[in-house]
């Protein structure tokens with residue numbers, strides 16, 4: 001059954017560039033000469049994948065000049081990082097959900113619930129570590145419920161909106177209409193600095209490091225992304241795609257719980273009122289990072305930079321004395337700009353590739 | 367090659383298959399077989415029952431009556447995963463590739479290679495080994511697409527079709543040679559890309575894979591099929607070796623103008 005072309009393939013070296021030729025596939029010879037993309041295509045892809053980094057560097061450069069000498073200092077950099085930290089944790093949760101094809105809107109409610117339950121436990125003299133563990137596990141459990149209900153064929157947006165109401169109500173019930181103030185026991189993960197860097201920044205760095213490694217290097221992470229891209233493809237490979245959907249909800253909600261705890265630690269108070277604004281900030285960072293709302297694509301480092309871009313804009317504009325509502329407007333404009341860029345890059349890349357690339361198969365002996 | 371395949375046990379054999387959709391009789395006691403390394407074309411007009419027969423082979427539908435044998439053993443294909451387990455892979459018209467992921471990841475999903483040692487236990491994927499394996503597999507099929515790290519969304523239609531075919535081919539060409547079911551694999555492709563897919567189908571057959579090809583494209587069927595089976599309104603009206611027939615006969619059977627071979 002072995003054809004001559006195949007047998008000879010191992011001996012002769014590949015001809016680079018042959019893969020891009022559009023001649024009819026009759027030439028015998030070795031296969032798989034990894035095609036090289038043209039410089040233009042690579043540039044465009046770089047722009048699409050790394051555009052947010054470029055944007056951030058540009059913003060820093062602009063403010064370094066405009067807000068000189070107050071902007072470009074180490075202290076201000078730490079301020080920006082700290083300001084971005086908490087919204088970045090929420091953004092990570094939103095991003096993982098969206099990447100797997102499930103937008104979790106219950107995040108603010110889960111954050112409030114975790115925060116209030118932990119606050120209640122600490123106020124009532126229970127150990128701090130236990131309060132933190134319960135807060136996180138509670139987040140994970142809400143995610144599990146979200147996921148299992150959504151699997152029954154209910155629209156995840158409605159399910160998580162319902163869960164937003166339920167969890168905020170639960171938070172208010174736990175708090176009995178008040179807040180839990182003076183939670184200084186949580187300073188170690190709130191205002192405390194390690195090596196000069198505030199605790200929330202460390203926590204955020206940890207979340208993104210683990211999340212990125214998970215999504216890009218591990219089997220479950222890759223499958224999770226694949227489910228978001230095409231659940232059918234995953235199913236046809238004999239994998240239960242549902243499991244990964246539920247998993248994404250759990251991750252999303254766990255991030256929400258963690259974000260709530262870190263918020264509580266920084267303000268030393270557990271507040272039962274869920275702020276829906278939180279989800280919009282997170283979504284803005286996620287969208288700026290080019291995470292498609294359709295699912296299946298996105299990268300956590302870009303989401304982190306998205307959150308940093310938002311923090312940089314509001315910090316820089318505050319320093320130069322511009323009213324904060326300008327920052328909101330600028331963010332909106334950036335968002336539309338980034339969408340336009342993404343669309344333009346995608347279409348021009350595929351147009352170029354169509355023109356040059358052809359698959360080819362050797363006809364062998366027949 | 368045909369001489370050997372006809373004498374050995376067929377890779378897939380269906381006998382007396384009936385299929386009713388309510389009162390609609392979509393298939394009427396169909397006998398069908400395909401041997402290892404053989405490409406059998408399944409032809410017929412719209413509504414003739416081609417897709418229905420293919421769905422029975424892929425485990426998506428259960429026949430109302432009849433038996434299915436894989437490599438001689440009777441099997442119950444009660445679900446697509448049962449069919450997969452029996453070594454049958456279906457390539458659907460919608461390719462179901464994960465657009466944002468690269469070619470290697472698409473080819474390896476569901477059968478990932480983990481890294482050795484502690485990282486493997488933690489579920490870390492060995493991307494390099496996966497790329498190498500996929501390159502070797504595509505090489506064996508004689509396929510050139512693009513760089514393994516190219517996201518699937520950046521491939522042309524033909525390349526995507528090739529990746530989807532290769533994904534199925536690599537899953538059936540394990541220890542025992544499998545069966546590949548293709549439903550209109552070139553319906554959306556231009557001339558040149560059809561040539562590519564055509565060559566790939568032949569290559570896969572040459573490696574021992576049994577292939578059932580549903581198509582409306584007579585030129586394609588003539589070019590790649592060893593044998594053709596024609597369905598007309600749920601009945602098998604012809605089963606001929608490609609070399610011993612011509613387009614006029616085939617068109618006659620497809621439209622019903624020509625009498626069935628079996629009456």
Ligand SMILES: Nc1ncnc2c1ncn2[C@@H]1O[C@H](COP(=O)(O)OP(=O)(O)OP(=O)(O)O)[C@@H](O)[C@H]1O
Pocket residue numbers: 387388390391392410411412413414415416417418419
């Ligand atoms: N799910 C279904 N319910 C009821 N009738 C069906 C169903 N699927 C197919 N049929 C009927 O069964 C017959 C065979 O259909 P089938 O899809 O197998 O045809 P086909 O040969 O694949 O046609 P085409 O070339 O149009 O794809 C048709 O009469 C069709 O209307």
Ligand SMILES: [Mg+2]
Pocket residue numbers: 416417418
């Ligand atoms: Mg059909």
